Amino acid sequence: EAGVTQFPSHSVIEKGQTVTLRCDPISGHDNLYWYRRVMGKEIKFLLHFVKESKQDESGMPNNRFLAERTGGTYSTLKVQPAELEDSGVYFCASSQDQGRGKSPLHFGNGTRLTVT
């Protein structure tokens, strides 16, 4: 079984530019999550998709961040325009169940974003 894959693994962009991160969840996982870890801090929730629908996007920091999951398969997270404080590691995770919460989250290896 292929795991959660994220692309790119690293991205270095200048302030004001646009970056799009991609996540391919484990096949058959309806639940897809985006998380972020900024330097020295804990991992924090950004948003949750169930299939193509946004279940919860309360963790999105501002309207410069846009997540999509067309067709309920892969997801993209776009940052436009990027600011210095957006630097960090962006993790995508997927899981089978929702509501019972006992299914483990399967994480991708993350995209390390550096905004200069």
Add this chain to the structure above:
Amino acid sequence: KNQVEQSPQSLIILEGKNCTLQCNYTVSPFSNLRWYKQDTGRGPVSLTIMTFSENTKSNGRYTATLDADTKQSSLHITASQLSDSASYICVVSGYFGNEKLTFGTGTRLTIIP
């Protein structure tokens, strides 16, 4: 405010020795507690998941305990191996869904030969 605190921040032990990592949380309401292992440059990998009714759960050489009354958990690693070198993250769910997870900052464990 929901918080998860882990101690120590970092730990160095000799290969073959045992160690215990601690986690205190203030998340409420409480659904379950998870321990993840994160290798450098990789995503976190689930080790254990415990609900409030479970006091202990093992996964090979890893044994997690949970005291829901005192809101404390520990992760015990037996007979450590070099491959155990990683960050260990305690994560608490205050909701039935995965999305309401509160993460600790992790304990960085280094095993030396």
